[in-house]
Each structure stands twice: as C-alpha cells, then as structure tokens.
Amino acid sequence: MGKQEETRKLIIESAFALIYQNGFQGVGVREIAQSANLTIGAFFYHFPTKNHVGYAIIDEFLSKGIMDRWIVPLEKYDNPIEGIIRTFKKTFEEWPDEFVSRGCPLNNLGQEMSSIDPEFQKKAKELLSTWIQNTKTFLDIARKKKILKPNTDTFKLAKFIVTFQEATFAMGKVMNDRSVYDSLYLSFRDHLRSHCH
16 A cells, blocks of 8 residues: 555544544544644645545445455355344444444445435445345355245345344443343344344
C-alpha cells in the first residue's frame, strides 16, 4: 500500500471512530483531520466533502467488517445453520461493553443520513442487500444438504436473519443493556432450528 492509500485509509478509520461515537453530524472535517494527525488540506486532497468519507466508510470499512463478522466465519461450518447461530452468539458475547449503547454503525449511519442525503440510503441498502444475498448462499447450501426443510424460502429467511441481527444491536443500544442479547439469542436460535429437520 502506497503513502496515499495509507493516508486515505487513516482518514476513513479516524472518521469512523469519531462518527461511531458522536454521530455523523456531530463530527466535523477539522476533528477528523486532527484525529488522523493531518492538515485539513490533506483531508480535502482525498475527499471532496465529509459525506464522501461517509460513503467510503460504508463501501470499504463497514462492508469488510460485515463480511468478516457475519459471512466469512460460516465457511468453516459443515452445518451453516449452526454456523449462523454460533456466529450470532459469539458476536454479541464479544461485543465490547462501551459499544452496547452505540449499536450497529451501519444502522446508525443509514438512519441518521438517509433522509438528508439519498446516497447514504442507496449505499446502506446496497450493503444490506449484499449481506442478505451472502447469507442466502449459506442457507441454500443448508437446504441442499437437507439440513433445512425443503420448502424453506431461503431469501425470506436470509432477510429475517439480517433484520434480527440488526434489531439485536438496536435493542441493546436503546436499552443500553447487554442482557438483551442473551434473550434475543435464544429466540434467534429456536427460530432457525424450527426450519430444520
């Protein structure tokens, strides 16, 4: 990675950390530049506006994070349904206490900015759609292996899974209570297993 790519990555990561803590509208270009130990000129060399950093956070940072957290771990399971259940449990068991009240960064950005800038809504929707499609791929494998019942609509189930994952973050955020994760995990597990033989 060259120096320009490193600087761009540093801006995205610095902006993400500040935005996740304070919200998109609660953070300015000056703060992002200071956090990255850069001049404002260096910021604008890489991004024409703060919104463009937000787009890059979704396209490059959150996209990779979702794949690494929710999709890639499923590759090691012979039973994708148990993989999805265990990945859910592991994610919320390991979620840091200080992040409980912050929720899901993709959900936060999408909800805060969609009505202000349609590009945020478009990018959040695209990422959620990709997340659903990747989940569906593993559900299709489970159905082919006869783990899932043959009449299971894998697209609808994938939408449920991603929605439930996002809703769990949202409930934890609003309640500011990680014990919410445990009860929702049991419901999630039981619902998925009800689709199995």
